[in-house]
Amino acid sequence: MPPKPVNVSSIPQRSPFRYPGGKTWFVPTFRHWLETIVPQPEVLVEPFAGGGIISLTALFENLVSSAVMVELDDDIAAVWKTVVDGHTDWLAKRILEFDLTRESVIREISKTDVDTKEKAFHTILKNRTFHGGILAEGSGLLKYGENGKGIRSRWYPGTLARRFANMKTIANRIIFRQEDGLSVLEEYAKRKNAIFFIDPPYTAGGKKAGNRLYKHCSLDHDHLFSLCESIKGDFLMTYDNANEVKAMARRHGFHMRLIPMNNTHHATMEELVIGKNLSWMDKYPAVHEPKGEYRTRKTKKVLTSGSTRDPNPQKSRKH
Numbered sequence: 001m002p003p004k005p006v007n008v009s010s011i012p013q014r015s016p017f018r019y020p021g022g023k024t025w026f027v028p029t030f031r032h033w034l035e036t037i038v039p040q041p042e043v044l045v046e047p048f049a050g051g052g053i054i055s056l057t058a059l060f061e062n063l064v065s066s067a068v069m070v071e072l073d074d075d076i077a078a079v080w081k082t083v084v085d086g087h088t089d090w091l092a093k094r095i096l097e098f099d100l101t102r103e104s105v106i107r108e109i110s111k112t113d114v115d116t117k118e119k120a121f122h123t124i125l126k127n128r129t130f131h132g133g134i135l136a137e138g139s140g141l142l143k144y145g146e147n148g149k150g151i152r153s154r155w156y157p158g159t160l161a162r163r164f165a166n167m168k169t170i171a172n173r174i175i176f177r178q179e180d181g182l183s184v185l186e187e188y189a190k191r192k193n194a195i196f197f198i199d200p201p202y203t204a205g206g207k208k209a210g211n212r213l214y215k216h217c218s219l220d221h222d223h224l225f226s227l228c229e230s231i232k233g234d235f236l237m238t239y240d241n242a243n244e245v246k247a248m249a250r251r252h253g254f255h256m257r258l259i260p261m262n263n264t265h266h267a268t269m270e271e272l273v274i275g276k277n278l279s280w281m282d283k284y285p286a287v288h289e290p291k292g293e294y295r296t297r298k299t300k301k302v303l304t305s306g307s308t309r310d311p312n313p314q315k316s317r318k319h
């Protein structure tokens, strides 16, 4: 039986964001990966941090000593900077005291000359009141929201304030960098005690999803794969299950597995997990070469140089 998608309600939700492409559903796999790494890594690098659920989980569950969170988006960056600068209580209070109506949100977010803390508050407001939590250009305020509750349908001030208050206990273990994730990845690649969780915008092969969801979405995916080859510790990448991505993973000699997840419309899809050695993920289907590349004219099986090294071919499925 193929594995079922994770029920995200069973995972502690520690991020204050409802983030498009958020990886709460990946938490059990992330924990499993950490169990396979001996000795325990010192630092987790997340070059595309977004809502940061993976870094937060790693810190709260003491799976690493510190996390390097990298994010280019200045709205998101303002939130992580506010957390690292020790202003979580301020932010929690600001959230609790805000009387949220359509008018008050519009009035608040139209203020532009604000400091980082206020900007962080604006980001949380927008993230909670815009369609799908999307902050990219073209997104807008919720009209009907959940259960006809309109703009307040995703505004849970008590829960949000508690998440920020809790973050106070791990804030000094976060290193936040508003920089290009690829350069920070390169900087840490030689460290044996560093691991990387890499969740880039899904734009490889001209895919549209990443363009619509994020302000920063153009990325040299092939360069990212090359940098991953230089990583001395370990890494995991998550990607959409696209042919261009699989071709890149093969070219760089990485393993691939397919993992089920439920998207925001509750449809079950498969995402691609890519890494150096994914034999610990054997319950998940492996990804093979397209059939044609396996055969000579006499239909004798040959392995092409770009094949993924699957240690357990019996359990695999073709994709």
Ligand SMILES: C[S@@+](CC[C@H](N)C(=O)[O-])C[C@H]1O[C@@H](n2cnc3c(N)ncnc32)[C@H](O)[C@@H]1O
Pocket: 019, 020, 021, 022, 023, 024, 047, 048, 049, 050, 051, 052, 053, 054, 070, 071, 072, 073, 179, 180, 181, 182, 199, 200, 201, 202, 214, 215, 216, 217, 218, 219
């Ligand atoms: C798929 S999302 C990450 C989601 C995250 N794993 C989560 O659970 O919330 C990709 C993120 O990468 C950011 N990003 C895009 N290009 C970047 C770059 N060159 N450096 C750093 N961050 C970047 C986007 O703003 C977006 O937040």
